[in-house]
Amino acid sequence: MNLIRIEPIDKNNWEEAHSISLLKSQEKLVPSVIESLAWAYIKPWDEAFDPYILCKDDKTFGFFYLSYTPNSTNNYWIGGFQIDKEYQGMGLGTQSLKRILDFIQEMHRQCEVISLTIEKSNNHARKLYEKLGFVNQENQDGEIIYKLKLN
Numbered sequence: 431m432n433l434i435r436i437e438p439i440d441k442n443n444w445e446e447a448h449s450i451s452l453l454k455s456q457e458k459l460v461p462s463v464i465e466s467l468a469w470a471y472i473k474p475w476d477e478a479f480d481p482y483i484l485c486k487d488d489k490t491f492g493f494f495y496l497s498y499t500p501n502s503t504n505n506y507w508i509g510g511f512q513i514d515k516e517y518q519g520m521g522l523g524t525q526s527l528k529r530i531l532d533f534i535q536e537m538h539r540q541c542e543v544i545s546l547t548i549e550k551s552n553n554h555a556r557k558l559y560e561k562l563g564f565v566n567q568e569n570q571d572g573e574i575i576y577k578l579k580l581n
């Protein structure tokens with residue numbers, strides 16, 4: 431059973447989200463939680479933007495957001511995905527990503543394609559996405575676009 435919970439960020443848990451921290455060397459690979467929360471307010475891509483924490487038992491260990499066009503079939507973007515440095519390398523990244531993919535399909539039944547961008551140099555995360563079926567679609571300016579077609 432997958433015991434990972436996905437919770438929307440609100441006034442009760444935003445400080446837990448803010449406490450997630452990465453290794454210094456990882457900070458350039460992903461927007462910070464605070465930057466992502468600012469985007470949720472600003473909506474830079476004129477799309478819906480939902481930030482979430484990832485939790486297990488009473489611990490908050492990770493973060494991601496979903497940026498999307500409501501009711502579209504193919505405009506759903508995972509971003510900001512990160513696991514706190516104290517919890518990395520234990521399988522939580524893989525389990526969380528599986529849970530996130532199920533969650534998106536439960537919440538957005540018409541979704542057929544999930545996309546994301548990733549820094550070319552981020553080999554560790556690229557391996558993780560490829561393991562779960564994401565395929566490298568195009569490259570632009572040091573970033574790669576990965577897409578997963580849902581069945």
Ligand SMILES: CC(=O)SCCNC(=O)CCNC(=O)[C@H](O)C(C)(C)COP(=O)(O)OP(=O)(O)OC[C@H]1O[C@@H](n2cnc3c(N)ncnc32)[C@H](O)[C@@H]1OP(=O)(O)O
Nearest residue numbers: 456459509510511512513518519520521522523524546555
């Ligand atoms: C769309 C986006 O958001 S892209 C941005 C992705 N996020 C980042 O790069 C932020 C910084 N990195 C992180 O937060 C984490 O390292 C994540 C999310 C990439 C992975 O989280 P983890 O909890 O460490 O993942 P998990 O433990 O499931 O390991 C995944 C794989 O990486 C391997 N791995 C884990 N830690 C390391 C490490 N330090 N060095 C090399 N490989 C590692 C694991 O062995 C596993 O490989 P396997 O499936 O072949 O066994």
